[in-house]
Amino acid sequence: MALVELYRETGEARYLALAGWFLEQGGVTNRREFCGHAVRAGYFMAGATDYYLESGDAAYWSAIHSQWQDMTQRKSYITGGVGSRHSGEALGQPYELPNDRAYTETCAAIAAIFWHWRKLLAGGEAIYADWLERTLYNGFLSGVSLSGAEYFYVNPLAESGLGEDDPWYAWARREPMTRRPWYDCTCCPPNVQRMLAALPAYFYSTSEDGLWVHLYDNSRLEWRLPGGAALAVTQETTYPWSGKVRLRVSSDALRPFSLFLRIPAWAESATVTHNGEPVDGVRPGSYQRLTSFWRDEQVELDLPMPVEQMESHDLVAGNRGAVALQRGPLVYCLEGVDHRGLDVRRMRLLRRSELAALHRPELLGGVTTVSGSGCFVTDYDEQPLYHSAQNAPMLRLEESPLTFIPYYAWANRGPSSMAVWIPCAAESD
Numbered sequence: 180m181a182l183v184e185l186y187r188e189t190g191e192a193r194y195l196a197l198a199g200w201f202l203e204q205g206g207v208t209n210r211r212e213f214c215g216h217a218v219r220a221g222y223f224m225a226g227a228t229d230y231y232l233e234s235g236d237a238a239y240w241s242a243i244h245s246q247w248q249d250m251t252q253r254k255s256y257i258t259g260g261v262g263s264r265h266s267g268e269a270l271g272q273p274y275e276l277p278n279d280r281a282y283t284e285t286c287a288a289i290a291a292i293f294w295h296w297r298k299l300l301a302g303g304e305a306i307y308a309d310w311l312e313r314t315l316y317n318g319f320l321s322g323v324s325l326s327g328a329e330y331f332y333v334n335p336l337a338e339s340g341l342g343e344d345d346p347w348y349a350w351a352r353r354e355p356m357t358r359r360p361w362y363d364c365t366c367c368p369p370n371v372q373r374m375l376a377a378l379p380a381y382f383y384s385t386s387e388d389g390l391w392v393h394l395y396d397n398s399r400l401e402w403r404l405p406g407g408a409a410l411a412v413t414q415e416t417t418y419p420w421s422g423k424v425r426l427r428v429s430s431d432a433l434r435p436f437s438l439f440l441r442i443p444a445w446a447e448s449a450t451v452t453h454n455g456e457p458v459d460g461v462r463p464g465s466y467q468r469l470t471s472f473w474r475d476e477q478v479e480l481d482l483p484m485p486v487e488q489m490e491s492h493d494l495v496a497g498n499r500g501a502v503a504l505q506r507g508p509l510v511y512c513l514e515g516v517d518h519r520g521l522d523v524r525r526m527r528l529l530r531r532s533e534l535a536a537l538h539r540p541e542l543l544g545g546v547t548t549v550s551g552s553g554c555f556v557t558d559y560d561e562q563p564l565y566h567s568a569q570n571a572p573m574l575r576l577e578e579s580p581l582t583f584i585p586y587y588a589w590a591n592r593g594p595s596s597m598a599v600w601i602p603c604a605a606e607s608d
């Protein structure tokens with residue numbers, strides 16, 4: 180990435196050629212699978228995509244795309260995190276995505292964001308920005324505390340809330356899992372700060388056709404089009420808690436140009452108005468193109484955010500019969516502190532439970548929670564390890580209301596159990 184950047188700054192072809200030489204030694208164009216150390220592999224592929232952007236070498240694009248498909252279709256958590264193995268901080272086999280033993284280093288999420296971003300610049304398709312957003316709000320953001328001063332290196336999707344005296348665990352930790360202000364190997368904390376500092380640059384980009392809006396939050400852009408015309412955009416929204424976004428766009432451009440608005444794939448009945456007029460043919464998972472002179476004009480987006488019960492590929496062994504809740508771009512989890520300190524990995528969600536979203540400004544810096552009905556298995560400790568399926572013991576279930584919080588906000592109220600994937604209670608169907 181740095182060599183291509185140096186080439187862009189200086190215009191000296193030898194830097195691009197050296198980047199190409201490194202990529203060749205790494206065998207990028209011969210590989211179809213995304214494997215190895217998750218952080219380094221992600222950086223390497225982000226660099227390869229930069230190289231493709233400058234060289235236009237088609238052999239790179241096909242290899243990059245195969246590896247990106249491998250990552251997002253077989254090796255990514257629902258949080259966008261990657262790198263499931265503690266051993267070697269590595270990517271696992273396809274569908275090897277354990278929840279409690281997930282390594283999913285914060286830096287690997289950052290590397291994935293780098294790569295999604297470059298794929299977006301090269302391909303211009305909304306799916307890359309959708310993955311960027313998924314990783315940003317979930318697998319990356321869980322790496323830093325709400326105070327902004329403590330960090331996770333490892334981002335599991337389930338946790339006991341207890342110490343784990345297990346040498347196979349990174350650092351064989353004996354304390355419950357909490358974020359720390361620093362690590363002996365300090366890659367993640369400064370990397371998080373770098374990512375947050377660079378975040379404004381991920382909101383927008385320009386092309387010959389106009390301005391692309393990739394992310395939504397309160398913001399003000401003052402920029403220029405490739406032809407030099409000035410451009411200003413103001414966004415007002417409470418995203419990601421609500422999907423209503425108001426944009427005011429003004430420009431002194433002499434010719435009409437286009438505004439490209441990302442309609443996330445999850446926003447199934449999204450609507451757009453331009454100066455109050457409804458726009459036809461809005462399609463989730465694409466960029467909505469609006470063309471005008473943009474003399475102080477207004478666009479309103481409504482991206483409905485129902486709570487979705489998500490399921491995973493059947494080969495992800497730990498997620499069979501379980502669902503994860505998602506609302507808008509946010510993945511949710513259960514935490515013990517909201518459930519009498521119980522181990523939430525023993526919770527089940529009633530499949531037909533109503534799931535209600537409620538904004539709670541006083542909780543965790545202001546979050547929208549999701550409540551539902553479930554039950555708690557009270558007698559797991561009395562169950563035999565194996566039993567004949569014909570004489571299966573009945574599980575004792577105790578009804579319990581469930582409160583889901585955004586995954587990124589977990590572990591901000593002391594040590595606690597946590598689970599993203601919740602088995603469904605078939606008994607109550």
Ligand SMILES: [Zn+2]
Pocket residue numbers: 284285286287332365366367368370
């Ligand atoms: Zn790191």
